[in-house]
Amino acid sequence: MHRERGLSARLKLTLSYAGFLMIAGAALLAVVWVFLLRYVPDGPIMAIGGSVPNRDDLVRAFVPAVAWALVFLLGFGLVGGWILSGRMLAPLTRITRATRLAANGSLSHRIHLEGRNDEFRELADAFDAMLARLEAHVAEQQRFAANASHELRTPLAITQTLLEVARDHPNGVTSELVERLRGVNTRAIDLTEALLVLSHADRRSFVRERVDLSLLAEQATETLLPLAERRGITIDTSGKVALALGSHALLLQLTTNLVHNAIVHNLAEGGTVRVSTGVDRAGVTLTVENSGEKLSPQLVSTLTEPFQRGTERIRTDHEGVGLGLAIVKSITQAHDGILTLAPRAAGGLRVSVELPSAH
Template identity: 70%
Template sequence: MDRAPGLSVRLKLTLSYAGFLMLAGALPLAAVWIFILRHLPDYTSVPGGVLSRTTLLRDFASAAGAVLLLLLMFGLAGGWILAGRMLAPLTRIADATRLATTGSLSHRIRLPGRRDEFRELADVFDGMLERLEAHVAEQQRFAANASHELRTPLAISKALLDVARTDPHRDIGELVDRLHAVNTRAIDLTEALLLLSRAEQRSFTREHVDLSLVAEEATETLLPLAEKHGVTIETCGDITPTIGSQTLLLQLTMNLVQNAIVHNLSEQGTVWVNTSVRPKTVVLAVENTGETLTPRLVSTLTEPFQRGTERIHTDHAGVGLGLAIVKTITHAHDGTLTLTPRSAGGIRITVELPATAPHTGR
C-alpha cells in the first residue's frame, strides 16, 4: 500500500543525537549565564583596563554560538555514523526479508556478536526461515507424491479401458470389478487428501470428547477386520476428557487401530488400545505386534505416502496417508504424537492431548 513519504529512521536518530548533544552543551552555558554573568556589575576591572558588562555578554554570546554550532555539526556527523552502525543489523534483516519474498528460503542472517535485541530478532527470523523452508519442502514432496498416487489409478483405468476397446471379447464383469477397485482407491485417496487439508486448516468445531469412548467405537467398528486378519484387540483405560472434533479424533483412532491390525503378524497378532490420564494431558496409546522396525524407519512413517513395509495388496491397504492424517489431526488439537518401535517387533504410538474437566451433559 502507498504511504506518505517521511524521514528515515537513520535521519530521525541523527537529529535526535544532534539535538541531545546541543541540549547537553546549552545547559552549562545557561548555567553560566544564570548564576554568574547576570550578576556581574556594569564595569569590571581587569588587567590592563576596565571591561564593561555589555562587552562581556557580547563576547560570551559569540563564543556560545560558536560552541553550539560546533556541537550541531559534530552531533550531525557523529549521529549519522552511530545511527548507521546501530541500524546495520536491521539492514541485513531487511535484505534477508527481500530475498525471502522472492522465494529464496535457504539463506540465513547469522548475525554475529553478543546476544541483544537485534541478535534475538535475527535468530528468530533465521528460525522462521528454517521452518518455512522445511514446510515448503514437505509440501513439495507431498504434492509430488499425491500427484504420483493419483496418477496411478487413472493410468490403470486408462489401460483397462484401452484393453477393453481392443479386445471386445474380454470378460466385462472382470473389467468392471477391476475398474471399481481402482476407482474406489482413487476416491479413498481424494477423501484422505481433503481430510488432511481440513485438519491442517483447523476448520472444525471443538466440543467435549471422551477419548475412551472414541477408542471403544473405533475398536468395535474394526473388530471384523481384526477377525479377518487373525488379530486380537485388547482395550482398557480410563475416562479421558479433552476438547476437539469428535469426527477427526474418531478418524485418528480408526487410522491407528487399522494400521495396527493390517501391519501385524501374519497370524496370532495382537493390538493393545489404552487410554490414560496425566496431570495436564490425556493419552491414547495403540500398540501392536509385528515386524521389527528401526528407529530411523519409524521416524519417517508420519510422512505422507510412507509405509513401514512393502505395499500391502488388500482391501484395507490404505493410501499411505494414515499416519500423516494422525499427525495432522494431533497437531491441530495442540497435541503430541510419539512413535516408538517395540523391541519384540511392532510399534507403540501415543497421542497426547490437553486434558479438560469431565463434561456432564443434561
C-alpha cells in the first residue's frame, strides 16, 4: 500500500518534548510575573535617595530576559528531545530491521533485546517467539513438501515402468500387470486425498457443529472391522456420549486414522485394539490403544511426522500412505485440542485426543 511519507516518530517526539518544555517554562514565567506584579506599584513613587521601580521598569527588565529564556528552552528542548527520543526508539529500530530481514526471507535472525522488561522488551520477545515458530513451520513445510514429492514420485515411477513394459510387450499385458497398475494408482490417489485432507485441516476452513465422538468410534470400527478380521485383530469399543464441537467429516477422518493405525501397527497374531470415549471437566476425550511391539518415548515422539514410521520412513508393505497420525495431529490442532501419544508398558501405543466440549 502506497502512503505519503510523514514526519518521523523521532521528530514528532522531539517536537512534543520541546513544546511541552516551552509550555511549562512559559507557565512558570507567567507565575513569576504575576507574583512580581503584586509588589510593584503602577506609577513612579518618590523616596529618599531616589525613585522606587514601578511596573514600567519591571517590563523593561523582565520581558527581554523572558524572551531569552524561552529561546534557550526551545533550543534545549529540541536538542534534548532529539537525543532522548533517539535512545527511546532504538529498540524499535532493531525490531524494524528484524522485520525487514524476515520479510526478505531471513527467519533465523533474532532481536535478543537487552535490558529490563518493558513494553519494547515484551514486543521484541514476542517477535522473536513468532520468528522461531514461523521458522519451524517453514522448515516443517519444506520437509513435508520434499517427503510428499518423494512419496508421489514412487508410484508414478512404478506406473511408468509398468507402462513401458506393456508398450514394449503388448502381447504380455496380463491381469497381473493390470492389477499392479491398479494398486499403484490407488496408492497415488489415496496419498493425494490425504494431502488434501491435511491441507483442509490446516486452513481450519470448516463449519463447526456438535459431534458425538462415541458414534464416530462405532462408525470407524464398523468400517475397519473387515481389515481387523483379516489380520486377526480384536476391536473393543466402549465409553459414553462425548459431544465435541467441530467438523463431523474431519473428526471422523481423525477417528478412522487412529483405528486404522492401531490395526496396521499391531501384533502379527492375537492383537487387540481398544477404543473408548470419555467426558471430564477439561472436555471430551477419544482414546485408542493397541497391542504391539514395545516402543521407546523417543520413537513415539516421531510418529506424528509425515511419512514416518517411528524413526524410519514408512514401508510399502503396510496399508496407508504414511500420513495417518500427521493428519490426526493437524485435525486436533485445528479443533484446539490436545494430542497425546504414549507407549504402553506391555507394548503398543496409547493415543489420546482431548477436544473442547460442545456443552
